[in-house]
Amino acid sequence: MLKVEKVYKSFDKFLAVNGADLTVEKGQLVAVIGPNGAGKTTLFNLITGMLKPDRGRVVFNGEEISKLPPHDICRKGIARSFQIATIFPRLTVFKNVQVAVLSQQKKSRTLFRPADSMAVEETNRILADVGLLEKADDLAGALSHGDHRILEIAIALGNEPRMLILDEPTAGMSPDETSSTMTLIKRLAETRGLTILFCEHDMDVVFNTAQSIMVMHYGKTIVQGKPEDVKNNVEVQDAYLGGADA
């Protein structure tokens, strides 16, 4: 479904992504892992068009998307959440999601109809799905950290994506919140038939959820494969897991 081929990106001669490869099959839950600064977020930014690769290709459903602006890539069916929760703090929780739903329905530029009566059902369904319905009228900026992260995902769902990219969905969460969030993500993947690509620091979470794991180190892809294979890979153990498990 998504194929990243030999992608490079440098900032002021620093190679943030140095020939990364990634394959995501339809319906899979794929994790990208790697130490801090390995280039995971940059890779996600390259896939979603926030950054343009210096070299290499990103292909989604057989179509090259590496040169498209973010809003066009979103229209192709890739939605994302951000590592640092980036919501719309001055809008209500409801409106946060509604903005995405309206965008999906191509109604963002409607001028003379009250937005209050539009896309209400779809928005409420998403809020109910992620468990934020009671907080629909709260200002998003006043939510707890955990709810921010959930709202992030809810906004991404507003685009009815085929593929969801989550940048550290459980960052800063308590263990309880982490496990409930991962349960939510798995459920969403099943009920909505979503393909999910995420990166995560918590190794337990990654090896328990992902069907395929890609390991990045210094911007390079070391290996991508099934969790067992990755765990047993010598290079990975040297670069990353060895240090963590020791």
Added chain:
Amino acid sequence: MQNSALNVKGLWPSLLTLVLLILFPIILPQFYVYILAVIFVTALLAMSLNLLVGFGGLFQFHHAAFYGVGAYTFALTVTKAGWPIWLCFLVSPFAAALAGFLIGWFCVRLTSLYFGMLQISLGSLLWAIAFRWYSLTKGDDGIHSIPIPGFITSKTSAYYFILFFFVICLVVMYRIYKSPFGVTLQAIRDNPARCSAVGINVRRHQLTAIVIATFFAGVAGVLFVILEQSVFPDLLFWVLSLEIFIMCLLGGWFTFTGPILGAAITVSLRTFVGIYTEYWTLILGVILILLIFFLPEGVMGFFAQKFGRGRNKSTAPAREQHAES
């Protein structure tokens, strides 16, 4: 209609205010009627700016330029081109919107302060044209005694004319503010990167907002000419832009009606304190300082927080309130 920012208990307060405003010329001396008309024109200008500043998060530092374009287009088409007055009236806001489009097209390529810097320079260019092109605009002298139809030459009839268009613009702006376009614009203000990630073409959206806002600034410019029957380069000067920016902050830039209040306060200060001292801006400055310390969201913003935000008031979280002094 679900009203939140415009009023609290349905439409009644608005209608009552409107009736009062219609009755004012009968009970008030002519001078106050004139001041009210000035407030409407200024308020319309400030509200059009607030569409960008408060709801769009765009630092449109030199918004008065488009007010001037509207006023000058009207003055020139009436005096030089001799077009029928209704056509001049129609063309002028579009001329302002066109100027807004041309300048905005460059500005939306930049963000935050850089946007503001480019906007103020390009806007000043328009001022320079009005100031320097003597053969067309009479430069510093301005154009005076612009002929307008007899039925709006008296101050009272001009008042009604201005009130009529002010209310129409207000309703249209309110609908825009509540529309998907308006909600999306506010989302862009809060987080442009997130918006592009949900499939919104941020630049195009911002440019549309600029065109709409400059159109309304153009309407305000025309109304100014109706009221004063003259134009001069000060209408496009950056000082006026700063003044209306202050009105937005003063009234409450995250509220819909805040700029009206800001305009009313500023115009009243200028008129009534201006009688005693030419340093009335000193008082405005002191008010502004107090405002920043005690009411950072403006006067209207303070009340909106205090008494809830429309339909969300019951569940809206009580936010830190440090305005009790």
